[in-house]
Amino acid sequence: MTLSGKRVLLIVGGGIAAYKSLDLIRRLRERGAAVRAVMTKAACEFVTPLSVGTLTADRVFTELFDRDDEHDVGHIRLSREADLVVVAPATADLMAKLANGLVNDLASAILLATDKKVLMAPAMNPRMWANPAAKRNRATLERDGVAFVGPNRGEMAERGEAGEGRMAEPLEIVAAVERLLSPSPGPLAGKKIIVTSGPTHEPIDPVRYIANRSSGKQGHAIAAALAELGAEVRLVSGPVGTSDPATVHAVHVETAREMMEAVRAELPADAAIFVAAVADWRSEAAAGEKIKKKPGAEPPVLRMVENPDILATIGHDSQRPYLVIGFAAETHDLLANAKAKLKKKGADLIVANDVSAEGGAMGGDLNRVSIVSTAGVEEWPQMSKEEVARRLARLVAERLKTIEV
Secondary structure (H helix, E strand, O other): OOOOOOEEEEEEOOOHHHHHHHHHHHHHHHOOOEEEEEEOOOHHHOOOHHHHHHHHOOOEEOOOOOHHHHOOOHHHHHHHHOOEEEEEEEOHHHHHHHHHOOOOOHHHHHHHHOOOEEEEEEOOOHHHHHOHHHHHHHHHHHHOOOEEOOOEEEEOOOOOOEEEEEOOOHHHHHHHHHHHHOOOOOOOOOOEEEEEEOEOOEEEEOOEEEOOOOOOHHHHHHHHHHHHOOOEEEEEEOOOOOOOOOOOEEEEOOOHHHHHHHHHHHOOOOEEEEOOEOOOEEEOOOOOOOOOOOOOOOOOOOOEEEOOOHHHHHHOOOOOOOEEEEEEEEOOOHHHHHHHHHHHHOOOEEEEEEOOOOOOOOOOOEEOEEEEEOOEEEEOOOEEHHHHHHHHHHHHHHHHHHHHO
């Protein structure tokens, strides 16, 4: 009963993902939350107020100009009586209204009038989500303090449509609700932690680049796990297809040099975890136009120069965080390379993982890591990247507590 005594106002937006709101209500109530629902007119086209009301065991509110409710300013009362306002699905329309202060129905009036935290679970077609207008609206809402969970990547309701835009699953939304309403601050409350994730892309010409197979799954999972323990997480991510975790501030970069600048901009910090698979080299001079093949000519020669070593730079920096953790992605001599990296980079811990084809960690969902420190090597069994992240987050909390003592 992690949400016992908590009151959640659920705004159901109009989209096919509205059917997930039924399971979300059930999941919230089984954890002890009282759920009151508001449905937009469009939402009623996908699920019925009768179904929603049956699951909430309460009246469902749909109209702004309801004579019975508005005699006591119902939209104000609804917006203030809850501990948290959840919008799921959060349509492009609802996001745009709140971002620009527009009101023309009960849902938008509540969002503008509330003095409580708002959590949005976006759901829309991938092209809509990628539209600059939608991006601007999300950025505005984040600056205003609105929290987000999702969207996820995958197949959409429309045939042949896939990408980022699927509403987060009900249990993901519940986890975000629990974090926002958690009665305890968590062991990492008040701690600022930098996490790098994903690959970097080093341009060769306008259409080609040097990269690697990193998916960002492990780095993003670590950022999410740290946030769950109460940390203020600054995620610096290269180009990935993984959604940014909720309650995490993300900065997106392309190249190693951009990642270096973004990390430096986040200092000082209590800890830094360098998970990103940063390209070691880049082309000395990227061509301004696409390099074309020429019949009979030799392939062009790329002169390579070394990229900044982010882990080593921060590990020896005057603003070095109290705890510095690096990742060693190796295809052979795993522990030997990790031990050498620990000493050379100025790290406190190295998380060594086998990224050979047999290991399957690069781009996969499972990982087997070893924690290397001056005290020795601790080998962890194979587990999901989410579980690796949770165990590492607990280890970070223990280490920072020891440092403080």
